[in-house]
Amino acid sequence: MELKDLRCFVAIAETGGFRSASRRLGMEQSIVSRRLASLEDGLGVSLVERGRNGVRLTAAGGRFLEQVRTSLSQLDVAVSHAQAAGEAVAGRVRIGITSSIASGFVRELLAAWRTDHPRVAIDLVEGGPNEHVAAVLAHKLDLTFQLSSVPHQGLDAEQLWIDRVFAATASGSPYAAHGRCRMAQLADAEFIVSTRNSGPDIRDFLTTRLYQLGNSPSIRMIDIGREALMHCVGLGMGVTVTTSADATIRYPDVTFVEILDERLPFSAIWSPHNDNPALRRFLSGARIRARKSARPHREAPAND
Incomplete structure (x- = not known):
């Protein structure tokens, strides 16, 4: 499971489709689809149901989305703090x-x-x-x-x-x-x-x-x-x-x-x-x- 797989899943869930997610992420639609498939294979569960009108989250996908959003948000905060410290934007000098x-x-x-x-x-x-x-x-x-x-x-x-x-x-x-x-x-x-x-x-x-x-x-x-x-x-x-x-x-x-x-x-x-x-x-x-x-x-x- 890779971080990019998780971000692709969140983009698909939030935009309602592979094409919209690919535009948001700046990736080809085929790559977005493959990453979601790889994530589902790794988890052993279907996260979305594919249909003519786009995709719909499964029950497992809905629960997983909430947890992934929280984790990615915490990760973004940690990265931001680390970058701020590295640039001496934040920190402490004794x-x-x-x-x-x-x-x-x-x-x-x-x-x-x-x-x-x-x-x-x-x-x-x-x-x-x-x-x-x-x-x-x-x-x-x-x-x-x-x-x-x-x-x-x-x-x-x-x-x-x-x-x-x-x-x-x-x-x-x-x-x-x-x-x-x-x-x-x-x-x-x-x-x-x-x-x-x-x-x-x-x-x-x-x-x-x-x-x-x-x-x-x-x-x-x-x-x-x-x-x-x-x-x-x-x-x-x-x-x-x-x-x-x-x-x-x-x-x-x-x-x-x-x-x-x-x-x-x-x-x-x-x-x-x-x-x-x-x-x-x-x-x-x-x-x-x-x-x-x-x-x-x-x-x-x-x-x-």
């Missing part, structure tokens, strides 16, 4: 983030994706780089955006954007006097960095850059979240470093000072063995947006 999405590349990417793929759900999971890498390897996350250039075994990575770097400082501190500064001007600052999310990467960035400038940095790691960290900065407990996404958010008594000549690269990390079609389409959209947003950046002079 994304791990380690930094704010208040603005910047990720926010713009997600907004554009929601407009173009309204039936694809996006699950955002905030957490640390290591736990997200483990989740991607276990296929609990489809991908993660991270501030890291360290390769991970078994995973693919691609740098998508480079973000500006800001020092978050208490509004009354000397560092807040100007809108921009150089990293060297922060050499004697007392830094506080969160142990969560992208905090360890920020610590590594500060350590590397300040040592390159010949300074021994003072960095205190605090086990608090992003918002609590910014309130500590506003209370004068230290200076921290963040990206443009955080710098768009207002915190009491916190001033954001852009650090000139400094950039932080962000990458997408995913498993090459993940066969989620929506993930592949999402990565393609991210690459296109990355190429469009890559523009030369002119530095403004720092104020002394």
Whole structure:
């Protein structure tokens, strides 16, 4: 029994004849007749009675028609859903983030994706780089955006954007006097960095850059979240470093000072063995947006 045999039977039953069914199906009438005969032989029962005025369903044919219609309808729905998933028209993308999405590349990417793929759900999971890498390897996350250039075994990575770097400082501190500064001007600052999310990467960035400038940095790691960290900065407990996404958010008594000549690269990390079609389409959209947003950046002079 073949699927085409069933569709031929339904067409014959609904149109009342072989000629009408052949026109609906785009087949020769002889082929439609042979398929019905093959179906009846396979079932061992007559489904229609042939007459001068067309065909009429037998009692067995009437019962069979109801069941076949239901089965074909369910099959069509299943095929439609599978095709939608394959084209990333529907589905789900699970994304791990380690930094704010208040603005910047990720926010713009997600907004554009929601407009173009309204039936694809996006699950955002905030957490640390290591736990997200483990989740991607276990296929609990489809991908993660991270501030890291360290390769991970078994995973693919691609740098998508480079973000500006800001020092978050208490509004009354000397560092807040100007809108921009150089990293060297922060050499004697007392830094506080969160142990969560992208905090360890920020610590590594500060350590590397300040040592390159010949300074021994003072960095205190605090086990608090992003918002609590910014309130500590506003209370004068230290200076921290963040990206443009955080710098768009207002915190009491916190001033954001852009650090000139400094950039932080962000990458997408995913498993090459993940066969989620929506993930592949999402990565393609991210690459296109990355190429469009890559523009030369002119530095403004720092104020002394």
